Amino acid sequence: MIGMPAELPLAPGLRDDAVAAPKRTVAGLRDRALSLLVLLAVWWIGARLAASPQLLPSPEQVLAVFLRLLRSGDLPFNIAITLARVAVAFGLAMVVGSVLGYLAGRSARFDAVIDPWLTVGLNLPVLVVIVLAYIWIGLNDLAAVLAVAIAKTPTVVVTIREGARAFDPQLDDLAIIYRLSRRRRLRRVALPQLAPYLAAAGRSGLSITWKIVLMVELLGRPNGVGFELNLQFQNFDVAGILAYGLSFAAIMLVVEATLLQPWERRANAWRCRA
Amino acid sequence: MPGAAVLDLRIREKRFTGARPLPVLRDVHFRAAPGEVVALLGRSGAGKSTLLRIALGLDRAFDGGVKLAHGRVGVVFQEPRLLPWLTVAENLRLVVTEGVPEPDIPALLAAVGLEDAASRRPGELSLGMARRAAVARALAVDPALLVLDEPFVSLDRRLASGLGALLTLRARRQRTLVLVAMHDVEHALAIADRILVLHGAPAGLAADFAVPARDDVAGVARVRGALLHRFAFLAAEEPGPGAAADPALASGGRA
Structure with missing residues (x-):
């Protein structure tokens, strides 16, 4: 029987306090709210100085347009359609990009095969992908979603590949000796190591994906926020552009704050708990 | 050596890979049976960890072969790897x-x-x-082979003795083959049935001592004398927990 010493020092190497995220204090939240109020004030003063609702409408004018679009149902409908496209394209890019990135990170041979494709994918202008998808597949949702997914996938592959390359070889040894099943190895050993990279790919991926979706809609869809922005642009309706643009951006921020950030914190929780 | 071998290790040569591959182990052959506690001694850098990696099947880039009987393998690396x-x-x-x-x-x-x-x-x-x-x-x-690489480092005297007792008890009761790399000759004499010494450049199996039963004080002293005479560097290693004086080992220790 091994006795436990009364007091054991904590090994400094086993702690990783550096990754602990700074806590959001009340003062921090107050500063953020103040900053937002200053932005609104600058906008309001700018609108007064411009004295042209067509060029720069005031916040309350944009709010009025927002409420009108909300009541008519146009805004919720178009936002829902755009969100659906974002969700499908984002999910597709994350799944395909994660699988390819994992394989590329674990197999030098697969990496050598896929690397030239990645280089092309990363350097091809998004606009070219969108236009080609519409020409080859047609002006439909399949083309729209595929174009966004294709444009986004290479960056997911690169991020996840880095994560898979950074796997701890000591844990690989352990998995071999203890004959861990493939499923257990993936779930218990690989995914926790990959989680911070998945979270990073997810966060940057979402913000890029929704911007590309707007472009895709602007170029070739008959609905969605991107289509509406184009319509408002042709009507030179700056209030409508701001109402759509700001409300959609707000929704994406909420999605990030309520879904992605908590998941990222959970994925990294074991690092901070030490 | 009672029973069939759990481990049959034959290393003709192991070289480190690189621009100038240096031989690190040469002519290391040994078999070990269930229930044995085998201590592997050698200088730092003599290739003890390399030998353990080969025994565990983690390193296959060597000239020779390793046979493991059926059963699970348990391992304790120098780092905990939790x-x-x-x-x-x-x-x-x-x-x-x-x-x-x-x-x-x-x-x-x-x-x-x-x-x-x-x-x-x-x-x-x-x-x-x-x-x-x-x-x-x-x-x-529930391993048939338990491999430990310097498990007593960073444990205080009491804990190291306790762990030594646990290993010998495990070997006796569950017939586990325990292969443990260590550097303290006194501790090895206290827990092991056999002591292997890796020595030379490239390191070979320079000695394979059977350790007499613990109550054979003269026999143990003879092995100690022979070890220290042939491998003076072993005396220079830091003194270990001195298990002979520790009651924890007496209760769970060797026959």
Whole structure:
């Protein structure tokens, strides 16, 4: 029987306090709210100085347009359609990009095969992908979603590949000796190591994906926020552009704050708990 | 050597890979049977860890062969290698084959003095505690071969003695072959049935001593004398826990 010493020092190497995220204090939240109020004030003063609702409408004018679009149902409908496209394209890019990135990170041979494709994918202008998808597949949702997914996938592959390359070889040894099943190895050993990279790919991926979706809609869809922005642009309706643009951006921020950030914190929780 | 061999290791040569591959081990042949405690001694850098990696099947880039009888292998590396995102109990459960009845995890943790640590994460443990958790994990698979690389480093005298007793008890009762790399000759004499010495450049198996039963004081002294005479560097190693004077070993120790 091994006795436990009364007091054991904590090994400094086993702690990783550096990754602990700074806590959001009340003062921090107050500063953020103040900053937002200053932005609104600058906008309001700018609108007064411009004295042209067509060029720069005031916040309350944009709010009025927002409420009108909300009541008519146009805004919720178009936002829902755009969100659906974002969700499908984002999910597709994350799944395909994660699988390819994992394989590329674990197999030098697969990496050598896929690397030239990645280089092309990363350097091809998004606009070219969108236009080609519409020409080859047609002006439909399949083309729209595929174009966004294709444009986004290479960056997911690169991020996840880095994560898979950074796997701890000591844990690989352990998995071999203890004959861990493939499923257990993936779930218990690989995914926790990959989680911070998945979270990073997810966060940057979402913000890029929704911007590309707007472009895709602007170029070739008959609905969605991107289509509406184009319509408002042709009507030179700056209030409508701001109402759509700001409300959609707000929704994406909420999605990030309520879904992605908590998941990222959970994925990294074991690092901070030490 | 009673019974069939659990481990049959034949290394004609092992070279480190690189621009100028240097031979690190040459002509290391030995067999070990169930229930044996085999201590592997040698200078730092003599190739003890390399030999253990070969025995574990982690290093196949060598000239020779390694045969392992059926059964699970438990390992305690120099670093604990616990998964930091799992609790101590989950780390133990992880290595147990799916579908096999789960071992008594509280009892395993109690055996290494970690009964209160089941729900803690490795980041909350000291290095010594983490190493003991790694020992409990190795025992959780009920191993036929238990390989330990310098398991007594960073343990105080009492804990090191206790771990030595646990290993000898395991070998006696469960017929586990225990292969342990260490550097302290006194501690090796206290726990091992056989002492292998890796020596030379490249290192070869320079000695294979059978250690007499513990109550054969003169026999143990003879082996000690022979070891220290042939391998003076062993005397220069830091004194270990001096298990001969420790009651913990007497209760769980050798026949």
